[in-house]
Amino acid sequence: MFEARLPQSHIFKKILEAVKDLLTEATFDCSDSGIQLQAMDNAHVSLVSLNLRSDGFDKYRCDRNLSMGINLASMTKIMKCAGNEDTLTMKAQDNADTVTFVFESKNQDRVSDYEMKLMNLDREYLGIPETDYACVVKIPSGEFARICRDLAQFGESINIACTKEGVKFSATGDIGSANIKLAQTANVDKEEEAVIVEMQEPVSLNFACRYLLNFAKAAPLSNQVSLSMSLDVPLVVEFKIDDIGHIRYYLAPKIETDDN
Amino acid sequence: MFEARLPQSHIFKKILEAVKDLLTEATFDCSDSGIQLQAMDNAHVSLVSLNLRSDGFDKYRCDRNLSMGINLASMTKIMKCAGNEDTLTMKAQDNADTVTFVFESKNQDRVSDYEMKLMNLDREYLGIPETDYACVVKIPSGEFARICRDLAQFGESINIACTKEGVKFSATGDIGSANIKLAQTANVDKEEEAVIVEMQEPVSLNFACRYLLNFAKAAPLSNQVSLSMSLDVPLVVEFKIDDIGHIRYYLAPKIETDDN
């Protein structure tokens, strides 16, 4: 059987908020090492990759590898029924066609369980090569969300330009042009406010704003987000998730000329 | 060139909130003495007049008089990209057809700039005679907004009746009639809560609710609003803006009988 317990359901709630607008359904692959989800978004433009290590769970047991095809809208509905502080347990029998979510309040006064039908989903295994990136930028995730929101008003694509001094986000459109420059922080008063640029080589790439906006929905999962970029290679937007794993989004640059 | 800097962008943000529903575009007249905007609203019913003195700015430079035709929806979008505590700098070259807004966070780690195209707008210079008013009422601006909102439910016009005892706002309609009376405050505990009536002669005038509602959007700019009234003369609704100027709205009374 499969059983995984987290002391706080809110991580899972936020994960669902972070994927449900990109994916209508997805397969959760459970193995001894943890839970993994990997899927192209509905439009087959970006890729979502979620990793939750087994050791990050309060309790974890997975006797046999298990692929659970899940309708994310349904799962979102169920997760909304959990209190943020509830203990969450996911359970499935080895060959079952359902998964059960159990929410327990801290004092055990309230226990609820939700059983959800699993789906058979076509799988597409995608190899993601590990790469060295020309630039890796870490910025506060709230800042990232804010930048995407602000620049979305100006155009459909956002240019990210990275030099060793910092990173610049730009957009151009009918109402004008916008540039947001973040300098690498010298004084790291609070770690979560740091802007850190690791640069081998400067890059300047364009991305579809709409996807970046969706990625930014993962901001509640982490104070910081890292953006890894190289020429002609998909951007990686990574949010670490506490002590358990990460969620990554991959998005190919727009191959446009810099005429905006 | 033209350059004007304010230590806090929120004044400008609020100014835009206070005009954007009345005007789709407007000309900002910049001169050595400051920035002025004067325009009839889209329906040519009311008049908006904004004055920002140069000495109210942190830094101000205007080599040549400059009239900037601005689409206020665009400018509103741009102002929404500023943090409330950001330093705001407006810049334009002498004969440029664009204006640039620069927002800087207090620690300079974040700098964003927005360039916006200027428009050529037809100008209408309107002389506004200085007048003595039969009644000048000062009330808390939040109170004013509340009154307009409350009375809006009853009818399309609001009667403002002023005597030396105080001021009464009334509306009548299908669902009934409403009267809100504010007595002149005796004990001025807090200045911003004061209701002050300066009366030469009592007045009772009717105004289109819809415009008063729009004027009330300037409430965040000031704790107090003053209403200046005389028979058959436009009402003046004035909000002082900190140490820098004011915004005034002018609205002619409805010439109806008091049958509501």
Next chain:
DNA sequence: CCGGCTCACG
């Protein structure tokens, strides 16, 4: 002053 939540609108 910022973040989360709730309500209203497109």
Next chain:
DNA sequence: CGTGAGCCGG
């Protein structure tokens, strides 16, 4: 349904 604005709490 998803997004944006206003309100309340930390």
